[in-house]
Amino acid sequence: MKVDRTINNRTGNKDLIKDINIYHCINAIRSHDLISRAEISKEIGLAQSTITKIINPLIEDGLILEVGDGTSTGGRKPINLKFNNDFGFILSVKIEASKLIIALCNLEPSIISTSVTDFKIGTSYEELLPILIKELHLMNQDRVFAIGITISGIVDDDKGMLISSTLLGWSNIHLCDDLKKEFGVVIFIENDVNAFAVYQLNSEFGKGHNSFVCMTVGEGVGSGIIINGKLYKGEFGGAGEIGHQILFPGGKKCYCGQHGCLEMYVNEDEVLHRIEQKIGQTVTYNQVFRENVVDKKIVDETMLEVYNFVGIAVINLIMQMNPQRIIIGVKKEVDTELLETYLKEIIRENWFYKKAKMETEICFTVLVNEKFVIGMAQIVTNEIVNNSILLGEFNSVFGD
Template identity: 25%
Template sequence: MKKIEKHDQDVIRLHNKQMILEIIKKRRPISRAEITKITKLSPTSVGRIVGELCEQGLVRETALTSVGVGRKAIMLDIDPQAVFTFGVDIGKKVIKFGVMEFSGKLLHEERVEHTALKATPEATAALISETINVIIANKKLDKSRIIGIGIGVPGVIDHDRGIVQYSSTLGWRNIPFAQFIQDKLHILTVIDNDLKVKILAEYLLGSAQGSRKTALIELGTGVGSSLIIDGDIFRGGSNSAGELGHTTLDPNGNMCECGKRGCLQTYIDESAILHEANRIKETADMQQLFAAAQNEENWAQDIISRTSLYIGITINNIVCMYNPDAVILCGDLVENYSEIVPLIEEQCGQVVWEPFRDTFKILTSELKSKSIVVGAAMLVMNNYVDKS
């Protein structure tokens, strides 16, 4: 029992520490009294945590600032360039890079065309390492201030050991990818599932700021989800929580690439939607389908309406299981065709179980295409703060 209590206390302490650091980053310079008012923590707790952050060199006291007649407050600030992290997003056809300063701002972004399925994991690691070295040189970054590299990877990831257990997107199985990068650059490297770092980004810097429990659903070429509770990513027993696309909608339904019938992704991912459309009329891409719907072609409107219904059912299932206060919709389907969002909201009004209908907000991604780079970089930053 004592071990459990200590674990809970440690989790609360780390959460409060990260919360206070984020407040200082966003509102700097700021006084201890203002932090106490915002967080509703006791002045003693705030003072202790601020003391820790100052000792670690993450926060510094600045010149006294007047706050009234005869009263002055010591203000708290950070050095934005005290440390840097790299965020990397490995996609099907492109790898994105970002350099983040301690304040959470991206100093530099870069894209490199790369088809991962046509390259070995070793070749992909070499390209990432080479690109990071070029960025370090071009931006004249002090390598001693680079505290780590975070990489978002699609698939099932052993986050603790840095292994890509399975990624159908990349064609990888049991690849110790973090070690590949670390061996080349001699910089701490961590990897995680792309949607898990994406929700971290939205929670810290995007549309989920202020939420206590957020669910994220990605809709596009695949279907996936992730969950964050009070700043902690929900991972499940093997870091595989969130494989939403392979939940069963109909046991006698469409055949999925995984070998099962009726998986959710066979109804709402891009290829499934286009397959349905082509049974009625030749449809080259999603743009053509949505154009047909805007031209009031009934067949296209029906397909989009049915897709919205299935997404509404998906949201209902997640809300019933986890009771989040926010659900973020992201991915190509909602980011490229935002007109589907009100249709999904309308379906939710019908299919979400009544006790949950007014308990959550439906949001869209604020960071969009930057979210995985930002989240991967923040993952490293958070680990650094936790262990400091």
């Protein structure tokens, strides 16, 4: 279940202003390793006495810590404040086609422990739910405030449900309600590529960049859009489903029901199919990319053929979004140097670059599970810290 974002339960403007001030104080503290009351005052424009009034109960609760002496500019040395990242925990879950990854994270968020559970491809939701509940109980502990689920497909985060996942073959799944009944904490759900994009906000590629698009290219193709530092999800939650943009009208039948979707021309099955046609025998992903049984020249040539289509998708993204950069997530076996050079050549052919020299930067990063679960934990932390405070629900979420 999602935290109610409405403010109808507030008793008046005074309470709302107080909550907003608490929100600004906590966010100022969260965004610095250490910060003094005077620095918070300068940053958010509130009197130090107001800040002290807000902060003191949070220090008593243990959410904010007082640490050491700050650097003094003369007179009494200020005490620094720090957000207590270990005040509470989140269980962050990634559901893949045949794997459940559960990470216990603190509020930073960083991973404290992880569990991985395999299940059969094609497992129904009804079969998987008891496995998920059992594994979550094994990872659960005191002061777990929320559970976040990240999954491939279209999700409705307001209703807390998975609308459709072609990867899992599930549709209309009320995942958040089912877990809420069992665990009694707030449950969040988000599309996996969106969680990956949120992770990038603090990564070497995304940090300091306000607007970027994160593309994932592997078994499927997806994207997560960050605008002004925030995830853009569209009106119905499906923004960034670029894998199902039609590249060839009347082309190959896609499992989504359309014909000619981008994903059908760039996914791993297509890469293997093209290689098989060239070498005249069947091969697996592991044989090609881990055991190197196929001549690298053939693999490289095939990847470039496929990345020709990725390049079209990248140009389309540049035309639609005009982002500062596009971060492309690929499996670690992929030769990113080769593809980066090639993609840069392709996008320099685009009209924006040719006419105005507006160059979107392209960078590659490796798809690993940690990035998805940390991104999901980040979404959850932001929601529970920001929204609960805005709603004056601090005690019900963080209280004893």
